[in-house]
Amino acid sequence: MIWELVYKIGVDVLSIWKPYTFPSPVDVIKSLYFLSIDNTLLIAVGASMERLMIGYLLSVIIGIPLGILIVRYKYVGENIKSIILGLQTLPSICWLPFAILWYGLSEKTIIFVIAMGSIFAISIATEGAINNVYPLYIKAAKTMGAKGFKLYLNVVMPASLPSIIAGLKQGWSFAWRALMAGEMLVATKGLGQVLMIGRDLADISQVLAVMIVIIAIGLLLDNVVFGRIEASIRQKWGLEVKL
Template sequence: MQKLSTTMIGLLKKILFYLVLILIWELIYKIGVETLEIWKPYTFPSPVSVFETLIDLISDNTLGIAIVASIKRIFIGYSISVCLGIIVGLIMTKFKYLDENLSPLILGMQTLPSICWLPFAILWYGLNESAIIFVIAIGSTFAVSIAILSGIKNVNPLYIRAARTLGARGMKIYWNVITPAALPGVISGLKQGWSFAWRALMAGEMLTATKGLGQVLMVGRDLADISQVMAVMVVIIILGLTVDKLIFGRIEENVRRRWGLDRA
């Protein structure tokens, strides 16, 4: 019962915090647009107009169709990147020569903006679904592989020596010692890969005429409808936070509980 009350209080504090942010936003709009006329209404929207636009997008099902299309693409592309990233990361940890020579290249590829891969995707696949999925996958694969490599390399050697002293060999060391110890770093890398995947998705959808949140964002830009642009940005943030809370947050919580790192 006490835990439930604490949770409710924490939730109310968060709601209050965001309400204050919205009020500050509205205050800035009133002063900057209506009173001092520093900005034009079409360059700085009010939270009320953004909310109304959001309701309109939901009512005509534009937002629903866009969300379903975008979520489908990002989960396919991100799943591919996770599989490829894990394979590449494990291969580099196994072979020192590849680690020494391939790691700098992968690190450089990670810093390359995802939009740079779009010309390749269009030339190879055309303006279709496959091109966007390719950009998503290539945009987050390197972050995942680096996370796997760093997570395994940063495992305390004392754990491995202790396991060998107790008789563990081969895959038992990987499965029972290295993998659990590397999980925190790997999860952080997976979260980073997810953020890269979102950026790649938006880049692909904004530059290709296809259904999705990026396309709705571009329509708002073409119509000079800043409220629609802001509404889509809010939806993207909400989706990102939801996935982080429901998937990555739960995984991190399970890892902390397993390692006895839960706060009292």
């Protein structure tokens, strides 16, 4: 209602802006409807989610072991951690020209950008989670004979799991942003490409409609997937406190 009121005042009453620069909610709903009935939106969401899952899975497979290596081996940590911190600050879109030179305009390019956008965030989060494990847990495990792989498997990793999940959640947000950046420049189908088509057609309603879909998917995954996993783990470890 506020959106429609602002539109009416700005466009019809004061003529501050034109309808093609600031759409009404009705026009955006119409765009969502038309994108849905011809399956454009469904195909785009399916393509985007497939790329996201592949790229994010690769970042988890690489990022978590990398974080463990940084903690486990002092030499690796001293020489690699600063490089990883530097690469983490690099915007994901910066990897796109690099990926195009390697893979051309293909699916591998987008997946590479997604993975590079989240690997370092996950590895740094894993390293921080392990370093913040309560030392008494490790000392108690060692007195019982746990060491090496068993110590990490049975004590360190379970104790650091709540913080690692928070890092995975952060890595997913980086992966989601990297996906949109890659699709807007490389993909032939996907939410990013539909967004760019709206821009090329000067259809601000379609642009805003796709942006709303992107936000909705992000909130849905955050609450349904990561939110439930995080709440379950926090409750299991007695970290869920009601104030």
